[in-house]
Amino acid sequence: MRGAPIDVLERVPLFHDLDQGEIGQIALLFKERDFEAGETIIQEGSGGAAFYVIETGEASVTIQGKPHSVLRQGDYFGEIALIDEGPRMATITAASRLDCWGLTYWDFRPLVEANGVIGWKLLQRMAMMLRDARAGGQ
Amino acid sequence: MNGVVALEQASELAAFGAKAVSLGQALRDGLPVPPGFALSGAFVDAVAAADDAAIVTLVQQVAPLAGPLAVRSSAIDEDGAAASFAGQHQTLLNVLSVDDLAEAVREIWWSANSDAAITYRKKVGLFSRPNVGVVVQKLLAPDTAGVLFTRNPISGADERVIEASWGLGEAVVAGLVIPDHVCLSRQGQVRERRVGYKTVSIRPVAGGGTVEVELPLELVERFCLEDSQLEALNRLAGLCEEVFGPGRDLEWAFERGTLHLLQCRAITTART
Numbered sequence: 001m002r003g004a005p006i007d008v009l010e011r012v013p014l015f016h017d018l019d020q021g022e023i024g025q026i027a028l029l030f031k032e033r034d035f036e037a038g039e040t041i042i043q044e045g046s047g048g049a050a051f052y053v054i055e056t057g058e059a060s061v062t063i064q065g066k067p068h069s070v071l072r073q074g075d076y077f078g079e080i081a082l083i084d085e086g087p088r089m090a091t092i093t094a095a096s097r098l099d100c101w102g103l104t105y106w107d108f109r110p111l112v113e114a115n116g117v118i119g120w121k122l123l124q125r126m127a128m129m130l131r132d133a134r135a136g137g138q
Numbered sequence: 139m140n141g142v143v144a145l146e147q148a149s150e151l152a153a154f155g156a157k158a159v160s161l162g163q164a165l166r167d168g169l170p171v172p173p174g175f176a177l178s179g180a181f182v183d184a185v186a187a188a189d190d191a192a193i194v195t196l197v198q199q200v201a202p203l204a205g206p207l208a209v210r211s212s213a214i215d216e217d218g219a220a221a222s223f224a225g226q227h228q229t230l231l232n233v234l235s236v237d238d239l240a241e242a243v244r245e246i247w248w249s250a251n252s253d254a255a256i257t258y259r260k261k262v263g264l265f266s267r268p269n270v271g272v273v274v275q276k277l278l279a280p281d282t283a284g285v286l287f288t289r290n291p292i293s294g295a296d297e298r299v300i301e302a303s304w305g306l307g308e309a310v311v312a313g314l315v316i317p318d319h320v321c322l323s324r325q326g327q328v329r330e331r332r333v334g335y336k337t338v339s340i341r342p343v344a345g346g347g348t349v350e351v352e353l354p355l356e357l358v359e360r361f362c363l364e365d366s367q368l369e370a371l372n373r374l375a376g377l378c379e380e381v382f383g384p385g386r387d388l389e390w391a392f393e394r395g396t397l398h399l400l401q402c403r404a405i406t407t408a409r410t
Contacts, residue, residue, distance in 0.1 A: 028187075029187075031188070033244075041253075042253050043253055046256075047257040048253045048256055104251050
């Protein structure tokens with residue numbers, strides 16, 4: 001049994017408050033997913049249920065058709081879909097061959113439901129991110 | 139329950155999905171389905187999660203097929219009239235060996251969890267975890283392939299509708315060509331025969347996967363089925379209706395003159 005590299009997941013803000021054991025449990029739920037250059041990974045406005053961490057390669061981000069940023073090794077995207085399955089907020093396209101680790105809502109939710117400690121830490125982190133976002137908007 | 143079974147042993151819909159179970163039923167009733175294996179949804183989950191034991195089992199069980207292989211999804215509990223997953227889940231053709239199977243299975247698992255698939259699921263009111271089985275078969279190298287409706291899917295008329303082209307049937311299914319079109323009476327008489335415009339075919343490629351190949355000019359507007367093949371297709375349509383009931387949507391292929399049944403499911407678009 002494998003899973004995503006723990007040091008990569010430790011850099012994801014949503015997981016910052018989790019200890020090594022808790023991140024280890026989440027890491028085991030990740031599955032490898034590879035994309036060819038030019039392949040659309042997520043489409044702005046579409047439904048989504050997976051969060052991705054890049055192991056190698058580059059991906060371009062566009063919002064409403066305009067170039068926004070480039071994602072590289074260790075970067076991640078789609079984490080909000082882990083919680084709400086809501087519509088994607090950007091289009092992400094593989095700019096090169098891209099090796100990722102992906103975690104779906106369906107695999108993540110049972111772990112959180114079964115583990116109140118992890119659930120509470122994620123909730124606290126989400127509240128902090130919301131507070132930061134509000135402060136940034138003022 | 140064993141997560142990998144020979145296709146003819148696939149009978150549990152909730153475990154293996156509609157495609158695997160219908161092909162298993164077809165084999166048990168003597169229909170000409172290429173041999174293969176069915177992987178349960180739980181087993182596909184384990185392979186996608188890189189479970190070492192599952193991958194070893196997969197390679198050992200499927201080894202007799204050798205390569206090249208056709209690896210297709212078999213959506214579980216969802217491949218019915220209300221929500222056809224045709225085109226949503228991936229099919230991988232020309233997987234070169236059983237050693238490449240785990241990656242192919244993982245790709246199919248992800249195709250069921252892709253944004254496109256999730257969007258489609260929500261559109262048809264499905265908010266549950268996707269569950270996908272897999273069918274692994276020896277890949278055919280067909281001369282001609284296509285689809286057959288045992289009843290007209292547009293008008294509902296009691297006639298066979300055949301669409302055919304050169305090479306693998308994916309050229310027809312994916313709409314890459316204007317296929318040859320034939321309507322047969324239930325007795326096999328040709329009611330309508332319209333030659334298509336077939337500029338490309340899909341062929342296996344040496345390094346794995348498939349490629350679109352431009353067809354020679356003389357094949358573009360040449361009818362790809364002989365009368366004897368139309369008769370064979372009409373017989374197959376009748377046999378499928380005997381086994382599964384009326385209103386079937388078949389995928390078929392002729393390889394070196396032998397007719398193979400690749401899929402048999404209920405028509406989802408007919409007016410009845």
